[in-house]
Amino acid sequence: MIDFFKKYFGNKSDRDMKEITPLASKIHIEYEAISKLSTDQLRQKTIDFKAKIASFLNEEESEIKELRNKLENDLERNCKKI
Numbered sequence: 001m002i003d004f005f006k007k008y009f010g011n012k013s014d015r016d017m018k019e020i021t022p023l024a025s026k027i028h029i030e031y032e033a034i035s036k037l038s039t040d041q042l043r044q045k046t047i048d049f050k051a052k053i054a055s056f057l058n059e060e061e062s063e064i065k066e067l068r069n070k071l072e073n074d075l076e077r078n079c080k081k082i
Contacts, residue, residue, distance in 0.1 A: 010018075037045070 009015075034042070
């Protein structure tokens with residue numbers, strides 16, 4: 001009975017490999033592209049990535065501040081009503 005399930009569903013190792021293989025292929029493709037870059041180009045890419053991350057974080061932090069201010073204002077209004 002167990003052999004039937006193994007044939008139908010595969011074992012854990014096979015399922016893991018099936019899940020990981022597409023990701024590994026993408027990594028190999030990116031590695032080929034990055035390995036062709038010079039040191040200066042890699043440094044520039046690092047600077048670009050840091051700028052993208054900082055931009056994303058600034059947007060998120062401003063959204064958090066807006067939500068926090070809105071929450072504080074709502075709490076103040078509700079406290080005044082009570």
